[in-house]
Amino acid sequence: MNAESNKMKMDLVKAVESWAISQPDLVALYFEERAITYKDLNIKANRMANGLQGLGVERGDRVAIMLPNIPEFVYSFVGILKLGAVAVPFNTLYKGGEIRHILRDSGAKVLIALTNFAPMINEIRSELPALEQVILTGERNLIFAHPESTAFIQLIVPIDLISDVDAAYEKMGHILLDIVKEFGVENAWYKHRGSVRVGGDKIATFVISEVETVRVINVVLFLAAMDTRDFLRVVWVPPEIRDKVVEPLTSVEQEAGKRPSWKEVKTTVTDALKREFEIEIKEGAMVRDELFGYEKLCSLAGKVR
Structure with missing residues (x-):
């Protein structure tokens, strides 16, 4: 030098x-x-x-x-x-x-x-x-979600409820780990920030972000096997980096032999969040723009198959 x-x-x-x-x-x-x-x-x-x-x-x-x-x-x-x-x-x-x-x-x-x-x-x-x-x-991966094979849950809480984000990640990780084990996946583990895994494969993931005066917790739980190639036909990723942005995935059905219903997932997750964060949860619905965006994505996926 x-x-x-x-x-x-x-x-x-x-x-x-x-x-x-x-x-x-x-x-x-x-x-x-x-x-x-x-x-x-x-x-x-x-x-x-x-x-x-x-x-x-x-x-x-x-x-x-x-x-x-x-x-x-x-x-x-x-x-x-x-x-x-x-x-x-x-x-x-x-x-x-x-x-x-x-x-x-x-x-x-x-x-x-x-x-x-x-x-x-x-x-x-x-x-x-x-x-x-x-x-x-950190992790900079694409997170895929599909209504047939994943459960996507979004929780919005006041920002003062989660003042320590690192502690919240740790708590949320173990909440999700307990949920996955409750569905029969006994060999799941949580160590990497934001993801629950079985071996090296991701079975659930979450991210905690800040939007103005609230914290947003987005959770994706993989319930059944999903072929990400369908999504890569819609979301373009250069071939030379696909193996870096798409991690190996597994699912509850693949690991435990049974896929829980959406109702089971919803009840289990919301009950755990209520208990661990000591909050009341009110169910929300997609607003018009969110619903339009979701339907548009489904439409695109249907056209390219």
Whole structure:
């Protein structure tokens, strides 16, 4: 690293830290209509730096970043620079051989990547002697839903009911895990944020988001086998990345031998949410625009079969 690039590195870190002190509420990043301040950015970058340091990363070590344009990329990049380590970002569209070449050539000690890249990384990890740690974060997958094979439930609650989003994810994950087990899938597990799995296959998924003054919890439970190829005829995804955006799926019927009815799912899920979040749930209905959009999607899917 030459003197000029080293100066740029120091300037970036100093700039973030300076703005975090002088104007902490100034917006540093916008992501999906969410504003992230310099204070938040600096806190997250410090956490990343401390975490990497705890894993043994030192000045001059290479840390690879395989993330798309999400806030975690920025937190990671700045955190790496804070340690004096070297960031090695690369394209998330790369395949196994390309990833192996970059990681081996750079001598990366740590790799930060999306959770859904884990299977691909595991396939080549034995060929990367320098790679000591893999840090997984987030998921950027397409979530498919179909009235014949999935149950989709949306819960809208006041924002003050869920002040700690991380804790809410943990609670919601275990609620969904208990529900899946109640339907007979005993070997299900929850560890990755936002998804319940059987082995490496996803059987249920959820996301908690903020919209103005409310929190929205969207839950998708896979009840029966679903062929995602029908959806890929409607939602275009470049062939070279389909294996990255479409995760292996399983379902309650495939794992337990029986598909629960929508009424069973609805009752079980709402009762669990009422009990765990200590709230009353009132049933809602699709508004006109939502219903039109849903019917339009079904119509498109019907035309391409």
